[in-house]
Amino acid sequence: xxxxxxxxxxxxxxxxxxxxxxxxxxxxxxxxxxxxxxxxxxxxxxxxxxxxxxxxxxxxxxxxxxxxxxxx
Amino acid sequence: xxxxxxxxxxxxxxxxxxxxxxxxxxxxxxxxxxxxxxxxxxxxxxxxxxxxxxxxxxxxxxxxxxxxxxxxxxxxxxxxxxxxxxxxxxxxxxxxxxxxxxxxxxxxxxxxxxxxxxxxxxxxxxxxxxxxxxxxxxxxxxxxxxxxxxxxxxxxxxxxxxxxxxxxxxxxxxxxxxxxx
Numbered sequence: 001x002x003x004x005x006x007x008x009x010x011x012x013x014x015x016x017x018x019x020x021x022x023x024x025x026x027x028x029x030x031x032x033x034x035x036x037x038x039x040x041x042x043x044x045x046x047x048x049x050x051x052x053x054x055x056x057x058x059x060x061x062x063x064x065x066x067x068x069x070x071x072x
Numbered sequence: 073x074x075x076x077x078x079x080x081x082x083x084x085x086x087x088x089x090x091x092x093x094x095x096x097x098x099x100x101x102x103x104x105x106x107x108x109x110x111x112x113x114x115x116x117x118x119x120x121x122x123x124x125x126x127x128x129x130x131x132x133x134x135x136x137x138x139x140x141x142x143x144x145x146x147x148x149x150x151x152x153x154x155x156x157x158x159x160x161x162x163x164x165x166x167x168x169x170x171x172x173x174x175x176x177x178x179x180x181x182x183x184x185x186x187x188x189x190x191x192x193x194x195x196x197x198x199x200x201x202x203x204x205x206x207x208x209x210x211x212x213x214x215x216x217x218x219x220x221x222x223x224x225x226x227x228x229x230x231x232x233x234x235x236x237x238x239x240x241x242x243x244x245x246x247x248x249x250x251x252x253x
Contacts, residue, residue, distance in 0.1 A: 005239055008253040009211045012242075015192040016212050021114040024104040024121070029096055031122050036089060036129065 081137035092132075096125055099142060103149045106223070109213045110153040110205050120156060124149040143222060150205070150223040157201035188251055195245035199238055206231055207238035 058065055083091035103124055108117035127148050128135075135144060196204065206224065209215040210231065221228045246253060 004243075004253070008239060008243060008246075011188075011192060011253045012196065012207075013212050015189040016112065016196075016208075019108050019112050019114060019117075022105060022108060024101045024118075027097070028100050028104075028118060028122050028125075029093060031118075032096060032125055035122070035126050036092075 081135070081141060085132050085135050085137055087132060092125075092129055095141060099145055100125070102142060103145050106146050107149050107153050109215070110150070110208055111156055112208070116156060120149065120152050124152050127152070146223045147225055150225075154201045154205055157204055161197065161199075161201060161204075191246065191249040191251050195242055195249060195251075198245060199241055203234050203238035203241065206234035207242070210235045211239075 058068075080091045080094055084095055100121055104117055104121040107120045107124070108114055111117055111120065124145065128145060131148075135141075196207075199207065202224075206220060209220045209223075210217065217228045217231045220231045224231065226234075243253070
């Protein structure tokens, strides 16, 4: 870094300050635990139907595959 | 790595909640400490720490228990912090959520004029997330480039490039705002 970059760095450091809590003050496990106990999300039947319809469309009209990939 | 730790990691990859809890308690402070250096907001850092471990748990089957858990956790934490910065780009200037001046070890330097500070933070907040994270770690936190590179999953030269681009954009943005550091 040159002198100008050092000056910018110093300005940035002085402007930003230091986060108050750099160290974790409490145990976060009580917030983690409920997530683990939550049942996995079920995929609704409608999503499966849409996926099947898309697959059928692609099989019937393979020329649309490049266009679809381009959109992705 | 001790045999006990290795067994714990193996148990974790098989979905053992007890082993995961042990890892969580052992590494939550380290993960939080890394995230808060990037996002600069303790509340957000806590949420992202929990989210990091949730992702870790879901990806447990892909983890190689012979590799260091801490480095893997830090990589996932960094990705989450980057996602957060991307979502909040331009709307949450660096340090906005810090306690007011006078709070212990949190206040920005009083010698920096409030107007200049606001301009610096606004310019910094406009940086793309990847550049902002690299610049925060390298310039504000003075984290070694090799450490940043490992967490970001890029080479040391890649980190240098991001910092260089961040400095260039920041300088240009500050000049537009009438600040010439």
